[in-house]
Amino acid sequence: MRAFGFKEIDGEIVELDRLRPEPKAGEVLIRVSHAGVNFAEVQHRRGDFGAPEPDGDVPGLETAGVIAAVGPDVHGLAVDDQVTAYLPNFGGYAEYAVAPAAFTYPIGDLDPVTAAGAPTVLTTAYGLLAGTGRLTPGDSVLIHAAAGGVGSVAVQIAKALGAGQVIGTVGSVDKVAYAKQFGYDEVVLRDGFAEQVPELTNGRGVDLVLDSVGGQTRADGLEVLAVFGRLAAFGDAGNHPDLTLAVRPLWKSNQLVGGFNIGDLARRAPELVTRFARAALRLVAEKQVRIDVTDVLPLSEAGAALDRLAGGTNQGKIVLAV
Known part of the structure; x- marks a missing residue:
């Protein structure tokens, strides 16, 4: 079967020769029509999860298609079902x-292109808000990378869960209008956001910050938290060195810092991945949340798609047509 991946850290995305896999107990085999592209795949390629296997690694955390085979001990799914799936071990850039x-x-009624962009971003956004962030009705939220895949759905989920004011940040002026269409009350440039947020919240700060950027942006996020405010980290798009946070300032300022990692959740609490994903998909079915696929590229252009995410130039969601 055709698959695309890389054979060395930061290597070119090339076609790899792969045998068609077979599902084991508790697994299904999907004949892929489309694969979502995520920043975690940029991290995969740059070696954040270790060196690739000698015969290469196939990225891809989310996929849509038709079930081609079902392994033992699988219930409620059958051959020819149209599905979308989260792939904790990657492998989506393949037939x-x-x-x-x-x-x-x-x-359900989702088209496969949109469905391919759903399972990772929806689960992450919902888990950040309802899990790590402990969002309660009326809470104010600040979301970095507001024009990205997670940012564009996180604001919609936050509003559906009863959030009050939701502020987004973007890296460039050209992304402001795009991000605002998803329901942000305010969208500001990331540079200088720490000075603007107090003004936008009448000096109170925000109850929750969702941060996928890291570095100084993450440190500045602590400065805009309200009393009992929470900062939820879920990525490191800037590839910055890790922060070293002392506990005493958090104690003295009534602040909390946490994280969300879907891969760890899949290993240690898989039932939460399922719960968060199904809850978010219900919101999509009810048309309270929409996923904006801004580009569909052929599978052979997977490398170009990852380069766009790595460069921070993308808006919305990229999907690969297999």
Whole structure:
């Protein structure tokens, strides 16, 4: 089967020769029609998760298509079902992919292009807000990378869960109008956001910050937290050195810092991945949340898609047509 991946850290995305995989117990085999592109795949390529296997690694955390085979001990899914799936071990940039049945969801009325961009960003956004962030009705939220895949759905989920004011930050002026269409009350440039947020919140600060950028942006996020405010980290788009945070200032300022990592959750609490994904997909089905796929590229252009995410120039969601 055709698959695309890399053989060395920061290597070119090339076609790899792969045998069609077979599903094991609790797994399904999906004949892939489309694969979502995520920043975690940029991290995969740059070596954040270790060196690739000698015969290369195939990225891809989310996929949509038709079930081609079902392994033992799988219930509620059958051959020919149209589904979308989260792939905790990657492998989506291929004609066939094996997925845990627990992370495989019928797409219902969703088209496969949109469905391919759903399972990772929706689960992450919902888990950040309802899990790590402990969002309660009326809470104010600040979301970095507001024009990205997670940022564009996180604001919609936050509003659906009862959030009050939601502020977004973007890296350039040309992304402001795009981000605002998803329901942000305010969208500001990331540079200088720490000075603007107090003005926008009448000096109170925000109850929750969702940060995928890291570095100084993450440190500045602590400065805009309200009493009992929470900062939830879920990425490191800037590839900055890790912060070293002392506990005493958090104690003295009534602040909390946490994180969300879907891969760790899939290993240690898979039932939460399923719960968050299904809850978010319900919001999509109810038309309270929409996923904006801004570009569909052929699978052979997977490298170009990752380069766009790495360069911070993308808006919305990129999907690969397999």
